Amino acid sequence: MNRALKRRLGGLLLAVAASVASAYGARGFTGRVEMRIPAPAFRVMGSASAPIEIVEYSDFQCPACRAAEAPLRGALGLYGYKVRLVFRDDPLTTIHPWAFEAAVAAECAGRMGKFWPYHDMLYDNQGEWVSSKDPKVFFRSYAQKLGLKRKAFDSCLSSPEAASSVRSDMQQARNRWISGTPTFFINGRRFVGGNQFASLGIHWIDQILKKRNTP
Amino acid sequence: MSGSLGDWLGFLGRLAVGGALVAAGALKASAPSQEFAVVIDAYRIVSPGASLAIAAVLPWAELVVGFCLLLGDFTRPAAAAAGGLVASFVAALLSVKMRHMELPNCGCFGAAFHPSLGHALAMDAVLFILAYAAYSRGARLWSWDRWASGPARERHG
Structure with a gap:
């Protein structure tokens, strides 16, 4: 290998290193x-103990989240007890x-025992509110x-604890x-x-279940 | 450092195209590839599996090609690759325009900046011309290639 090619390959290595550094720099490490x-x-x-855990980060006002409810509910119906769903709030307030x-x-509503039916109502009636x-x-x-109960619900709406739980998510x-x-x-x-x-998520679930011999 | 107008244009083309590719690549590579895959899916050109593969590879290709252009290393292949990338972006944008589709985000710079379809096309057209300038004259001024070729060629190059 001649000296010019060695130098140029050295430059290429430098370009790769700079690429990694800039991608991580743009990501930001703080917090x-x-x-x-x-x-x-x-x-x-x-x-x-379900072999599949789906954690969903969602926003009740987001139309794409509403559209994703159909495949999500379909997957829950299809896989039944094999799936555990965890709902996380990520309201895109901007x-x-x-x-x-x-x-x-x-x-x-969740603190009063009705999270899932309330969750469904918010998505099903999204166009209205x-x-x-x-x-x-x-x-x-x-x-x-x-x-x-109206009073308890109103009191919760203005309580800092409920808002704090959403902020934590x-x-x-x-x-x-x-x-x-x-x-x-x-x-x-x-x-x-x-x-x-x-498409890819359901395929991934099938793969996991197949690996674990849980058809 | 002396140089003809063409040499300077090639040098500036190298910096502009390299800088744009580095910015676009870094912003996309810094986010999870699945988010960029959603943007690629919106073009409805490739399958979701292919979108994910493109989303994982494309930002890194932009970064490496961009830094090669900024350094002036493997300048001609890097400028050709940049031209190819920009031409493929133009083709994808034109296909969207021809199908009368609406894109919420062209995906050019990840989630950071969303130019309109027209602006994205104009920007890519300018970048393509600059990539050509970098290809034809980009290695002549302040380039790694020139340094790598040694002092003898630098005197006469």
Whole structure:
């Protein structure tokens, strides 16, 4: 190998090293320590011993999250007891003005024992409350339909604890480099959006079950 | 350092295309590849599996080609690769335009900056011309290639 080629290959190595450094530099190291704070039990559906764990980071005001509900519900129906679903809040407050309030309302419904039906109502009626000037009217009416006590629900909506729980999830989402919703982690592997979940995610679930001999 | 106008244009082309590719690559490589794959999926050109593979490889290709251009190392192959990348971006954008599709994000710079379809096409057209300038004259001024070739060629090159 002649000296010129050696030098040029040295330059190529320098370019590769600079590439790695700039990608990690752009990612930023500050405040991104991944901490796994368990989700409240009411936001977990399925058995702790299920071989598949789906962690969903979602935003109640996001249309893509609503669209992803169909394949997600389909997967839950298909795999049944083999799947455990953990719901995490990641309201994208910069583009969805009511997403945080909706997450707090669902949190409150959860504390009163009705997280999943309330979660479904928020997605199923998304078109109605997102365009409202005061979506809290709808949040209260959904709570009422589920038989939640108005006073206790209202008191929870303004409590710092419910908001703090949502903020904690948002921080975790940031620490896991989530910038789009919905983002799913299926046994730790990331899938972004309903399409990735429905195509690659389901394939990944099948692979895991096949490896574990759990058809 | 002396040089003709063409040499300077080649040098500036190298810096501009290299800088743009490094910025685009770093912003995309810094995020999980699955997020960039969603953007590629929106073009509806390749399958979700292929989108994920492209999303994992493309940002790193942009970075390495970009840094090679900035350094002026393997300048001609790097400029040709940059031209190829930019041409493929133009083709993908034109196919979106021809199919009257709406893209929420062209994916050019990850999640950081979302130029419109027209702006992205204009930017890529300029980058293609600059990549050609870098290909034809880019190694003549302040380049690693020139240093690697040794002092004798530098005097007469």
